[in-house]
Amino acid sequence: MADMTVQSLSATSLRRRPSVGTLKFAESIFIPVAALLASAALFSVFLLFLGKSPLMFFQLLWVGGFGSGFSLQNTLQRAAPLILTGLAFAVPARIGLTMIGGEGALVLGGLSAAAMAIPLVTAGVPAFLTLPIMAMTAMLAGGLWIGFAGWLRYYRGVNETISSLLLSYIAIATMNFFVEGALRDPASANKPSTMPIGDAYRIGSIPGTEVHWGLAAGLVLAIGLHILMTRTTFGFAARVTGGNARAALAQGLPVGRLIVACTMIAGACAGLAGFYEVAAVHGQANASLVAGYGFTGILVAFLARQVPLAIIPVAVLFGALSAAGGIIQRRMGMPDATVLVLQGLIFVVLLTSETFYGRISFLQPKRAEDRT
Amino acid sequence: MNETLQDSALITALIAMLGGAIRVSTPFMFVALGECLTEKSGRINLGLEGSLVLGAMVAYAGSFLTGNPWAGVFFAGCAGLVLGALHGFICKLPRVNDIAIGIAFMSFGTGLAFFFGKPYIQPQAPRLEAIHLGDWTGDPRLAQALEVNPLFFVGVALAVFMWWAFRNTRWGLIVRMTGDSAPAAKAMGVSVDLVRFIATAIGGFMAGIGGAFLSLYYPGSWNQGLSSGQGLMAVALVIFARWGPLRCILAALLFGAAGALGPSLQSVGISQGYYFFNAAPYILTLLIMIASARSKVAAREAPGELSITK
Known part of the structure; x- marks a missing residue:
């Protein structure tokens, strides 16, 4: 008799409580959003200490990021490479690698695209052929670069975090080497650059906007990679490897090839971002490629919890932050590094918030002993 | 005639490299010793790059405001200490990944340094004075190469002290035990979190001093491009030095020599491929990591609790 009441009680309580999946999802939204708000609060304290108005800061952030058609387009323009570099961190993260070489792959992708453009443009190859070749080169260069770090990780046991960052520095030095040397356009006096690809070869904007096509590429890749990582056997195998590489090996999964494939995909994404920076934004390769997109991409991926689809809104958020940087600098008289401080603060608070997973009581499923 | 000219050019380049190695290696040495202490306790701090840059900025500002460069060095250490302590505090929370926190x-640290460092890019702050060790040689090139900053000797003394302390003191044993086996340390009644917290904080202090050397001696000014990843290369350097403080000095000198390659070639007029030679330290680090990753000696000497070698 007593047993029956317990059972019926637990049945009703089970019906009232949301499922485990819903709770996990709610938790993965609630904690990052709370971390964002906490960082905003901490940053406000920081601003108050400096005698600046936090209200004005966040108002300007809104105006500069989303306030007008122009600023919204500026935001999306900056979000495009962030989506791609975010993916470059998120995909290896799913297989258990902390790969922070997105910046290098982006720079190298941009450089190789610009280098490939020189003979093609000189020979007068039409744009509809030149641009895809440039894009492929950039993806290949980025893919091989980060893929090499993945290969070193699995086959040589080299820590991928350090090796990918070192590769970034090597990539930037390589870019400087070529841009100031063999590939330098003599006409670029003040800022050494490669030969401009010319307006005829520039990638235009998405019709009706001033946002370049990199945004569309980012959206397509984010959706495509989301499907790849969550709905295919490849993605499943990659996530198993990320969960427990030894178990994956014991299951006979080709762990080495999975790692190299994931890192090559990651590098290709970052390389493609470099291609768009060259073909759509700068028109040539120069030091402007080193704009920190690769590093902000890491933060974007962390905030999106390595979920490719979630990278899109987060990248837009950080695109807005970077787009509003200029107006904040001018109107509040603050240095351009303000955005860096806020980003770093978000980064630290966000990673600290990892400790709250599974520890916030109203987001936990009822424990097993309550249920029976 | 032509041969002697080449000869003297070679010697000039070599002497420039010797001086460069001593100069460039000092920040490497401090960051590597800090990282060595932190890693010995079983934790990795990739954020020392941030401590280094913030230390460089604070040192320059401190020297400018007080007029005493050594005050700047002290403030730099304190700035590094604060960042290291924060890192140590956050890492002891459950589920927090020490590598990711390091990236953050x-x-x-870099953001803070750029933010507060903006007003100090222009003004001239008093710099650290070098000790002239080479004046007796009568060779101006040697004399210049042997102008050694006192911080270099502080670093060497620190390394020797750490080497001695790890082997011969109770504290050294506690740090090593915490790094090799947290359960063993717990069983001995040692607070693992506390030991790692202190080790990370002191490691941050040393990295801050490394930064002070950058802004107060060589290159000797504060700007946003001051550090080029020395803080991060030092992490690889510690692995290369197999967690031995004395070997850290040698490794730092080697890295310093690689870093001095570009400028010293430039001093004899070879500017071709300057940017390529600038990449030499990174390439060297990478090659060393590839060579030492599967090394059995390194595996034996690595602290057992370290996440980066697993």
Whole structure:
């Protein structure tokens, strides 16, 4: 008799409580959003200490990021490479690698695209052929670069975090080497650059906007990679490897090839971002490629919890932050590094918030002993 | 005639490299010793790059405001200490990944340094004075190469002290035990979190001093491009030095020599491929990591609790 009441009680309580999946999802939204708000609060304290108005800061952030058609387009323009570099961190993260070489792959992708453009443009190859070749080169260069770090990780046991960052520095030095040397356009006096690809070869904007096509590429890749990582056997195998590489090996999964494939995909994404920076934004390769997109991409991926689809809104958020940087600098008289401080603060608070997973009581499923 | 000219050019380049190695290696040495202490306790701090940059900025500002460069060095250490302590505090929370937190502190420290350092890019701050060790040689090139900053000797003394302390003191044993086996340390009644917290904080202090050397001696001014990843290369350097403080000095000198390659070639007029030679330290680090990753000696000497070698 007593047993029956317990059972019926637990049945009703089970019906009232949301499922485990819903709770996990709610938790993965609630904690990052709370971390964002906490960082905003901490940053406000920081601003108050400096005698600046936090209200004005966040108002300007809104105006500069989303306030007008122009600023919204500026935001999306900056979000495009962030989506791609975010993916470059998120995909290896799913297989258990902390790969922070997105910046290098982006720079190298941009450089190789610009280098490939020189003979093609000189020979007068039409744009509809030149641009895809440039894009492929950039993806290949980025893919091989980060893929090499993945290969070193699995086959040589080299820590991928350090090796990918070192590769970034090597990539930037390589870019400087070529841009100031063999590939330098003599006409670029003040800022050494490669030969401009010319307006005829520039990638235009998405019709009706001033946002370049990199945004569309980012959206397509984010959706495509989301499907790849969550709905295919490849993605499943990659996530198993990320969960427990030894178990994956014991299951006979080709762990080495999975790692190299994931890192090559990651590098290709970052390389493609470099291609768009060259073909759509700068028109040539120069030091402007080193704009920190690769590093902000890491933060974007962390905030999106390595979920490719979630990278899109987060990248837009950080695109807005970077787009509003200029107006904040001018109107509040603050240095351009303000955005860096806020980003770093978000980064630290966000990673600290990892400790709250599974520890916030109203987001936990009822424990097993309550249920029976 | 032509041969002697080449000869003297070679010697000039070699002497420039010797001086460069001593100069360039000092920040490497401090960061590597700090990282060595932190890693010995079983934790990795990739954020020392942030401590280094913030230390460089604070040192320059401190020297400018007080007029005493050594005060700047002290403030730099304190700035590094604060960042290291924060890192140590956050890492002891459950489920927090020390490598990821390190990346976050790299960007946070750099951001803070750029933010507060803006007003100090222009003014001239008093710099650290070098000790002239080479004046007796009568060779101006040697004399210049042997102008050694006192911080270099502080670093060497520190390394020797750490080497001695790890082997011969109770504290050294506690740090090593915490790094090799947290359960063993717990069983001995040692607070693992506390030991790692202190080790990370002191490691941050040393990295801050490394930064002070950058802004107060060589290159000797504060700007946003001051550090080029020395803080991060030092992490690889510690692995290369197999967690031995004395070997850290040698490794730092080697890295310093690689870093001095570009400028010293430039001093004899070879500017071709300057940017390529600038990449030499990174390439060297990478090659060393590839060579030492599967090394059995390294595996034996690595602290057992370290996440980066697993």
